[in-house]
Amino acid sequence: MKNKGLWMHYHLMLLPGAILLFIFNIVPMFGIAIAFQDFVPGKLFWKQRWAGLANFEFMLQIPDSRQIFMNTLVIASLKIVAGIVIPVTFALLLHEVRTRWFKRWVQTIVYLPHFMSWVILSGIILTMFSLDGIVNQVVTLFGAKPIMFMASNTWFRPIVVACDTWKEFGFGTIIYLAALTGINPALYEAAEIDGASRLQKLRYITLPGITTTVVLLSTLSLGNVLNAGFDQIFTLYNPLVYSTGDIIDTYVYRLGLIQMQYGLATAIGLFKSVIAIVLIVISYRLAYKFANYRIF
Numbered sequence: 001m002k003n004k005g006l007w008m009h010y011h012l013m014l015l016p017g018a019i020l021l022f023i024f025n026i027v028p029m030f031g032i033a034i035a036f037q038d039f040v041p042g043k044l045f046w047k048q049r050w051a052g053l054a055n056f057e058f059m060l061q062i063p064d065s066r067q068i069f070m071n072t073l074v075i076a077s078l079k080i081v082a083g084i085v086i087p088v089t090f091a092l093l094l095h096e097v098r099t100r101w102f103k104r105w106v107q108t109i110v111y112l113p114h115f116m117s118w119v120i121l122s123g124i125i126l127t128m129f130s131l132d133g134i135v136n137q138v139v140t141l142f143g144a145k146p147i148m149f150m151a152s153n154t155w156f157r158p159i160v161v162a163c164d165t166w167k168e169f170g171f172g173t174i175i176y177l178a179a180l181t182g183i184n185p186a187l188y189e190a191a192e193i194d195g196a197s198r199l200q201k202l203r204y205i206t207l208p209g210i211t212t213t214v215v216l217l218s219t220l221s222l223g224n225v226l227n228a229g230f231d232q233i234f235t236l237y238n239p240l241v242y243s244t245g246d247i248i249d250t251y252v253y254r255l256g257l258i259q260m261q262y263g264l265a266t267a268i269g270l271f272k273s274v275i276a277i278v279l280i281v282i283s284y285r286l287a288y289k290f291a292n293y294r295i296f
Contacts, residue, residue, distance in 0.1 A: 036263075037050055075233075080218075082162075082164075092202065094173065121167060163232070176214075226272050230247070
């Protein structure tokens with residue numbers, strides 16, 4: 001009876017969260033049907049005219065859809081690569097620091113941007129890269145002309161990837177530092193007795209010690225290859241950089257909420273979700289194969 005009472009208490013504790021999950025995550029999924037309808041706002045849902053796969057066929061025909069899928073893949077892939085290489089490199093460098101207070105201070109500083117909203121950061125970035133911003137002031141000091149960074153298709157992607165990496169690499173660094181602390185110190189002591197240099201210890205002890213973590217996070221990141229970051233892109237982009245900066249999420253936003261093409265917008269969003277589910281399944285399979293990691 002006592003165990004039964006605890007079971008009831010635990011489930012009652014979970015009930016509010018389960019209700020919110022059902023209302024905001026399960027119920028809206030019935031809206032997927034809009035992708036197969038010629039949806040008219042204000043008309044009863046069951047009286048909408050069914051369009052079959054017409055929205056999907058039209059999605060594959062318009063040139064904009066191909067461009068936004070390519071933009072999403074390029075930006076997301078660059079973010080994933082930078083989000084692995086930079087944190088690993090920084091964690092290895094920070095791991096070599098022997099002054100503990102300085103190490104903790106640096107960890108705190110690089111971790112802070114992770115908690116800041118893109119609305120705030122985007123305002124700072126737009127100001128810095130404006131025509132009279134601090135970046136162009138430095139450019140003019142060297143005799144060059146000011147550059148419209150945020151209106152340039154050449155500069156927009158590098159700035160987006162660099163800013164995202166700067167914001168999030170502190171979080172990744174902490175994960176890799178945690179993996180580095182799991183390496184047996186006796187291995188370093190034995191290597192030092194054998195006369196191994198710092199570079200040799202890095203190559204033969206440190207890197208193999210975090211390989212599993214790197215492989216795990218790399219494979220799991222495959223599931224986010226179609227998530228290029230709506231918050232960041234939406235607050236930074238403009239019509240001049242649509243050809244290189246427009247991604248699936250921002251395109252769906254404009255198509256559905258501004259142009260009111262609800263059926264087409266839902267079809268594109270559903271198409272993205274299906275591909276994302278497939279990629280997530282593949283990533284977890286790879287994570288189990290290469291890093292022996294599994295949830296279920």
